[in-house]
Amino acid sequence: MAEDKIVLTGIEHVFELIKDSSINDIGNLDFSKWPNLHITIEGDKYHGTITPELAKSLYDFVYQLKRGYAEIKYGTSNLQRLRKKDEALFDSITFKISEGSSDVISKGLERIFEAIAQAIKDGFKDMTPRQKIATIGLVVLIGAGYFAFDSYLDHQHAQEMAQIGNEAQNSAYAHTERMAELVAEVSGAGARADQAISGFRRHVEEGHRNIVHSVSDADHINYSGQSLNEVDIQRITHEMPVTADSETFTEIVTVEQMKRFVSRQEVRVSFYAPHFDRQITIKYDMGYLGAKKENRLMEAFSDNVRKAVEIEYSAVFNDDNGDFIRGTLISIGDVYDSPADWSDDLEDLDDEVE
Structure with a gap:
């Protein structure tokens, strides 16, 4: 029932749930308010329009998200494992393009996130409720692009995030600090969780990078709260071709x-x-x-x-x-x-x- 749902409002809400010692069952999480994939693209070609390259990369993102979802639910990125009800979830994803600078706002990701949360609750039997919430938060934020371009993630395995210590206090690691906290909660939950998270991140972050590559001529991109200038965009897209x-x-x-x-x-x-x-x-x-x-x-x-x-x-x-x-x-x-x-x-x- 709707009254039994926990409507998530932000990343701090996730940490509140992790710290709530009274939680024995994490219940039904509602992602209708938060988060979504919100990309603002500024540049000569981006005034409420969408280029063929951007359209293609958004399709590729959904494809990569589907593979990541399969990693979480079935332990493999083989899409043949997906059932009709799984495929139907991805049919609900659309993107709204707003006027002015090109604002790309996802619609329908909440259904994917709710299904992922359910798969983690049902499938990761050895996890504590705190670990499950942390895992759900980690995976959902990766899906929404919150950590897609952190320099640390470009070079290190996700499970090493908890080791960055004082480096996380540096402004360059602002997103990574939060990632490290979530990973610290998840650590020790077992190989199944480690492999699933690693596989999900590998596929979905490729989708995020391909989106940025498709608008590599932009002047500025705000990607789910991450501000990317021209130098950042070139760094992300260097030798990273959009793949068809x-x-x-x-x-x-x-x-x-x-x-x-x-x-x-x-x-x-x-x-x-x-x-x-x-x-x-x-x-x-x-x-x-x-x-x-x-x-x-x-x-x-x-x-x-x-x-x-x-x-x-x-x-x-x-x-x-x-x-x-x-x-x-x-x-x-x-x-x-x-x-x-x-x-x-x-x-x-x-x-x-x-």
């Missing part, structure tokens, strides 16, 4: 190279990709795969002259020429000792791609 399409592939490959970047908490994997007909490099966050799947990957790589491995990965590619731009490793399947063991499977996978 994204898809999940399952292929049997021979791993040619693995590199760990501890400072970024990520691993990069290189292999020849049959779909793109060239060698590509994809990445994943350290700890994301889990020990069992990482051991399979290492087994295939350590003896890569004769072993192959089935991988699932998401790839972003240019729809003009179909060329691969970047990708993320999702899962590891079986390891095969010789080509004879996996040739039939490879033919089946080729048929699925076609």
Whole structure:
């Protein structure tokens, strides 16, 4: 019933709920008042109008949000896991364009946020009510773009946010300070939460950055409260092309190279990709795969002259020429000792791609 709902009014309200020791059940959270995605774009081309590039990037944002939602609810970004009721949520998202400078205001995100909150309440069984509220707050604020362009998030894993300490007091880390508080509450909730949040952030922040890239000629952007000047816009969009399409592939490959970047908490994997007909490099966050799947990957790589491995990965590619731009490793399947063991499977996978 409506009277049982907690109508959220802002980020401070989230912290009030976290600190309320009397809360044993977080009830139904109502996102109708807060937050939404609100972008104000100033520049010669942006006076109550929307360019084709911006329209395309808004579509891509919804697509990436859908993948992030799948990470939270089903533990994978594979959109085939979504049900009809999940898909229907995203049909409700629209964007209102106002006069003057181009104000882009989302409509319908509250339904997505409510579904995400329910998925966290139902699916993360080991969390305390405080941890669930913090996780919901963290994910929703990422979805609304509150932390999309923090310099810290550009280079570090989300779960390291609680370690920034005094750096968060610097004005350059204003958004990060709040992120760190939420992550501190969530920490220790388990690998399931860590992987889900990391996956959600990876997909949704890509959508946010693509929006900014689509208006890279703007003079100024206010992005959900973050003020971005021309220098900021160029920094965010440097070598970050707006991508037209994204898809999940399952292929049997021979791993040619693995590199760990501890400072970024990520691993990069290189292999020849049959779909793109060239060698590509994809990445994943350290700890994301889990020990069992990482051991399979290492087994295939350590003896890569004769072993192959089935991988699932998401790839972003240019729809003009179909060329691969970047990708993320999702899962590891079986390891095969010789080509004879996996040739039939490879033919089946080729048929699925076609």
